[in-house]
Amino acid sequence: RTPGIVDYDETRISHIHPRAEGWFEKLHVRAEGDPVKAGDLLGEFYSPDILAAQVDFLVALDSSQRGKLDSARNGLRLLGVPEATIMQIEKRRQTQNTVPVIAPASGVITHLGIREGMYAVPSSETFAIADLDQVWVQVDVYEHQIAALKTGLDAEIHVPAWPERVWKGKIEYIYPELNDRSRTLGVRLSFANPGHDLKPNMFTEVVIKAAPKRQVVSIPKEALIITGERKAVVRALGEGRFQPVDVTTGITQAGMTEIISGIEAGDDVVISGQFLIDSESALQASFLRLSSDFSGE
Numbered sequence: 001r002t003p004g005i006v007d008y009d010e011t012r013i014s015h016i017h018p019r020a021e022g023w024f025e026k027l028h029v030r031a032e033g034d035p036v037k038a039g040d041l042l043g044e045f046y047s048p049d050i051l052a053a054q055v056d057f058l059v060a061l062d063s064s065q066r067g068k069l070d071s072a073r074n075g076l077r078l079l080g081v082p083e084a085t086i087m088q089i090e091k092r093r094q095t096q097n098t099v100p101v102i103a104p105a106s107g108v109i110t111h112l113g114i115r116e117g118m119y120a121v122p123s124s125e126t127f128a129i130a131d132l133d134q135v136w137v138q139v140d141v142y143e144h145q146i147a148a149l150k151t152g153l154d155a156e157i158h159v160p161a162w163p164e165r166v167w168k169g170k171i172e173y174i175y176p177e178l179n180d181r182s183r184t185l186g187v188r189l190s191f192a193n194p195g196h197d198l199k200p201n202m203f204t205e206v207v208i209k210a211a212p213k214r215q216v217v218s219i220p221k222e223a224l225i226i227t228g229e230r231k232a233v234v235r236a237l238g239e240g241r242f243q244p245v246d247v248t249t250g251i252t253q254a255g256m257t258e259i260i261s262g263i264e265a266g267d268d269v270v271i272s273g274q275f276l277i278d279s280e281s282a283l284q285a286s287f288l289r290l291s292s293d294f295s296g297e
Helices: 048-063 066-078 083-092 143-148 274-296
Strands: 002-008 013-016 022-027 041-046 099-102 107-112 127-130 134-142 154-159 162-178 184-192 203-208 218-220 225-227 230-238 241-246 248-253 256-261
Touching (some): 013 107, 143 248, 154 184
Antiparallel strands (some): 134 184, 154 162, 154 203, 218 256, 225 230, 230 241
C-alpha cells in the first residue's frame, strides 16, 4: 500500500506548433480545459510563407508537370496545411488567406499559448491536448519493497472523492533510479478513465498486488527492534533465558515482517518488552567488558 498522484498519460498529449511564422486571425477555443474532438477547428492561421506555397502550388497545377506538382503539394503538407484544405485549393484554383488548425486528437486543452491576433513562430507551443481516457498514477515504493515489483502486476486505487469506487490498473513502468533523499523508487501505473472521473493531481490510495512469496520466515512487526542501522529480535531460549539476535529483513506487509537471515522457522521471539531485554543485555555486555579491562590492568 502506498499513496499516489493521478497524472496525465504523457503518451496521449498532443503538442501543436505552427510550421511557419504567422498570425492567428481567429481562435475557436477560448480557455484551458475546453474539450475538443479529433478534427475540430482550433483556429485560423495566416502565414505569408504558406500563402506563397499556395501560389507555387497553383502555378504547378497550371504547368501540368507531375514532378513539380507533387513537390508543391508536399511543400504545403510540410507547412502543416490539412489535406482537405489542399484539395479545396486545387478544386477552386485560388489561394486562401488563412488555413485551419485542426485538433489531431480528442481530449481537453491543457495549454493555450496563443490568443486571437497573436504572432506565432515554429518554436511556439500554441496548443496542448491531453486525452484523459487513460491516466497515469505515480507512486513511490520504499527500497525494501522493490523486489516484489515487476511490470504487469495488478493494482487498485481509491480516491477521496469516491471512496466506495475502485479503479483497476497495472504497473506500466518501473523507473531506473532511486530518489537519493527519500530512498524510494518511482513506479508508474496505468488506469482506464472512460468517465474522466480521475483528475490529474488527485491523491489516491494505491494497492499493488505483488505475487505472494512462499515458505517465508516472518515475525510480527512489533517484535523487531530497530536502532540506527541495526535490526534485531530477542530470541527466547527457554527457562527465562533470552538472546538478542541481529537479523536481515525483507518485506513488511499486513503486520508481518519477512526475516531473510538471523533466525529460523520455529524460533520463539519476544513481542512485548524486548527493548528492555535488549537494553539489559547490552548493559551486561558493557559491564563484562569493563571487568575484563580492569582485570587486565
